[in-house]
Amino acid sequence: MTSLFVLHYFGVHSYVAPIRCQLVLANADWKDEFYAFDETFKDFKDKLPFGTLPVLYETTVDGETLVIPESGCIERYLAHKFGQMGANSCQAAQIEMILSLAQFMFDFSMLSVVMVNNDELQNKNKKELFEKRLPTWLTHMDKQAVRNGSNGHLVGDKYTLADTRVICLLDTFVAMDADNTISPQAYPALFKVKERIDRHPHYAVYRKSEAFSMMSTREKNYYVSNKLPFDFDKAKFYDYTL
Numbered sequence: 001m002t003s004l005f006v007l008h009y010f011g012v013h014s015y016v017a018p019i020r021c022q023l024v025l026a027n028a029d030w031k032d033e034f035y036a037f038d039e040t041f042k043d044f045k046d047k048l049p050f051g052t053l054p055v056l057y058e059t060t061v062d063g064e065t066l067v068i069p070e071s072g073c074i075e076r077y078l079a080h081k082f083g084q085m086g087a088n089s090c091q092a093a094q095i096e097m098i099l100s101l102a103q104f105m106f107d108f109s110m111l112s113v114v115m116v117n118n119d120e121l122q123n124k125n126k127k128e129l130f131e132k133r134l135p136t137w138l139t140h141m142d143k144q145a146v147r148n149g150s151n152g153h154l155v156g157d158k159y160t161l162a163d164t165r166v167i168c169l170l171d172t173f174v175a176m177d178a179d180n181t182i183s184p185q186a187y188p189a190l191f192k193v194k195e196r197i198d199r200h201p202h203y204a205v206y207r208k209s210e211a212f213s214m215m216s217t218r219e220k221n222y223y224v225s226n227k228l229p230f231d232f233d234k235a236k237f238y239d240y241t242l
């Protein structure tokens with residue numbers, strides 16, 4: 001018997017796509033607990049450790065329950081548990097570098113673009129994201145994948161938190177990329193990492209699930225309500241046959 005993980009979040013990918021990807025790749029015993037993204041959330045908010053979602057609840061084999069808020073903390077906790085934090089301290093440092101940059105990219109897109117409700121500022125920041133920051137980040141991630149031997153991983157020769165974090169973020173940017181500038185041709189080594197994750201037997205099944213497509217639709221509605229194009233289906237570059 002192993003732990004049971006329950007991931008409390010809204011019915012979208014957003015902050016927790018990499019966490020779900022980690023759980024799936026590790027073949028963990030887990031499920032989602034969905035919250036409604038409306039005024040009823042305030043009834044739950046005060047009961048959450050930091051007042052925000054996601055929160056991970058783990059019931060261990062001994063019957064103890066661990067409660068962990070903060071997406072980055074949940075990712076690292078699971079990565080340590082599942083052996084996704086690198087083979088040694090040098091690999092762990094490389095993973096941390098990649099995570100630190102990914103966090104900046106995620107925060108910039110959320111706080112400076114998606115959640116901005118001033119059209120002029122949103123357009124200015126979106127232009128900066130797609131014309132400057134994103135090509136730079138993608139180029140660095142592609143170079144990292146090449147430095148690692150173009151073996152379908154960003155660090156070492158196994159799935160790590162660097163792979164799951166970067167590829168889930170890449171999917172979000174592909175979905176937002178109205179001009180289709182992000183492609184396997186432009187960033188071949190990085191897309192090899194994506195292909196490896198997308199073709200993983202468990203993840204391939206998960207991506208085809210009803211829950212996954214329900215979350216893609218909700219996520220699209222959220223972006224569209226913030227006046228941004230979004231199509232998660234565009235992130236389907238590979239045939240998920242097993």
Ligand SMILES: N[C@@H](CCC(=O)N[C@@H](CS)C(=O)NCC(=O)O)C(=O)O
Pocket residue numbers: 014015045051052053054069070071072
């Ligand atoms: N630093 C937190 C941020 C989480 C966060 O902002 N969650 C949002 C939903 S995506 C939330 O709970 N918002 C509700 C609120 O703040 O009342 C993390 O990474 O987990």
